[in-house]
Amino acid sequence: MFTKRPLAILVGAVALALAATGCSGTVESLAGDDTSSGEGRSTLTLQDSTSYTQLPIRFGVEKGFFDEEDLDVRFTQVQDAVTGVATGELTFAFGPTSNYLRAAEKGSPIKIVSSAFRSKGPFFLVARPGINSVADLKGKTVGIAQAGSSMETYTRKILSDNGVNPDDVSFIANGVNEQAYGTLTTGQVDATIIHQPFPALGELDGKSVTLARGWDYLPTYHTGVLIAGNDVINDDPELLRRGLSAYFKSYTYAKEHYDEYLPWLQAKLGTIDPKAVELALQQEDDIWDNNPAIDPVAIADTQDVEIAVGFQDARYDADKYIDTQFIPQEYVKDFSYPQPAR
Incomplete structure (x- = not known):
């Protein structure tokens, strides 16, 4: 059983803003020659991140996978991913399923448009x-x-x-x-x-x-999704389709070509022991499944867990906040889950 109680949070030297999604900063272009897209091209704006889990996106940019979709990619730092997609500052963003569902339930104009490269x-x-x-x-x-x-x-x-x-x-x-x-x-x-x-x-x-x-311990708890704002969904659906296609091509290629991706990743994470980077890939290889499909059973299980732990009062209709029309079907797989530890 989970135990419910108020948390006694001790605030130390860590800046808690960093625990969310980053801080304000400048826009960086990784594709395209200027701030505007060329004829027939679109600009995909994503949250700036050099974290280990997000680097396959930059890898995909360098490989030309976004260019193949006629996309220029820009990265920008934002205080909050939900606000970023709700205002259109970001085309889509990665993050925790339960947090994003709660934000949508509270009225944020966002929807989940795909599972992320992993959801466990x-x-x-x-x-x-x-x-x-x-x-x-x-x-x-x-x-x-x-x-x-x-x-x-x-x-x-x-x-x-x-x-x-x-x-x-x-x-x-x-x-x-x-x-x-x-x-x-x-x-x-x-x-x-x-x-x-x-x-x-x-x-x-x-x-x-x-x-x-x-x-x-929580094999069916859904942890990773991509969200987009309602305005982007309604006004530029093709941008989302192309963006998600390039996203999953990037992650899938990285996973299937460790011999190429690993040395690239080690170079990007130059301050971290290269052996640790290699070990990290090995230790979570089995949950990097690159499946954009969203399992409604897992979404329901996630809500039940959040209720049990005291972070959610009751179930709500999550289907209202999920839009699967943009999912690149060529990457969809059957759902599979590890056995829980006992």
Whole structure:
């Protein structure tokens, strides 16, 4: 059972804005010679990100997959992806399914237009050396990225399934990626939920041990989607179709050509041990499925989990906020899920 209670959030040195979607900044062009698209071309505006999970998009730009769709690609930094797509500043954006569904239910003019390159929780619960099991986290401090996030949901589920009452753990909103890893290695938290490549890096450097993988505990919880604003959906549907086609071609090619993608990725993540980057790809290879289809059963399961953990009051009609007409059918696959850990 999940335990419901108010979170005691300890605010440390981490800037929590970074735990969301980034900060304001400038627009960068990675294709095209100027700020306007040429004849017959369109501009696809995406959220700027150099994170490990988003780099296949840049890889696809360099490979020419977006150019094949007559698309120029621009990246811009925004404070919030929901606001970005709702205002048309972004053509589409990647992010957590449950957060985006809640935003739509509350009135944001957005819809889910596709699953992302993966939709199963790519989260790893890692701890400082000396903590060897989830049970050891009782009475300890655990980073949950951002209060109310899907990463907190996974953390609570992992704790509960291993006999640890979440009430017996102190949660800290400690950011994501480098920020979260820093709170672990500097002793601000005893454990944290985190994305790759940091579990692999911590393992190789001897700075962390992996206690659990998210998808082993909530295999049908839907975690990754692409959203677009209603205005883009209504006014420029062809831009969405071409953009999603290039997106999935980029991710699919990267997954099927590790021999080419891995050295490229290692070069882009130059401050991270190349061995850790390779290990990171290996450790989550089985959930990188590049399936744009949206499983309604998984969406329902996700709502039920959010209700159980106390982040949602009741089920709502998620179908109102999902528009599948733009999904590139050539990438659609049968739904498959890993066996839950027991």
